[in-house]
Amino acid sequence: MSERIIEKLCKLACLELSEKEKEKFEKELNKVLDAFNIIDEIEVSTEPAFRPIEEKNKLREDVANATHEFTELKILKAPKTIE
Numbered sequence: 001m002s003e004r005i006i007e008k009l010c011k012l013a014c015l016e017l018s019e020k021e022k023e024k025f026e027k028e029l030n031k032v033l034d035a036f037n038i039i040d041e042i043e044v045s046t047e048p049a050f051r052p053i054e055e056k057n058k059l060r061e062d063v064a065n066a067t068h069e070f071t072e073l074k075i076l077k078a079p080k081t082i083e
Helices: 003-012 019-040
Strands: none
Touching (some): 003 019
8 A cells, every 4th residue: 555545544534643653554454455355255145035924015005084074275184083
């Protein structure tokens, strides 16, 4: 990793590091990048997760109740449910 990239990262993170700290930071950052490279090598299946029982959306049909009425502004007016 170039010194230029380390300088830019330090600037973006608002870090003021000595030369010794920059060397340590570079080594640690390389270890992190190596770990991500290992993760990138893992092949992941894109198949959906297994479900023993197939579920469908359980939605009820919207039906206007006989006790409901529409106002002149076409707003549904329903009886009070909370006292």
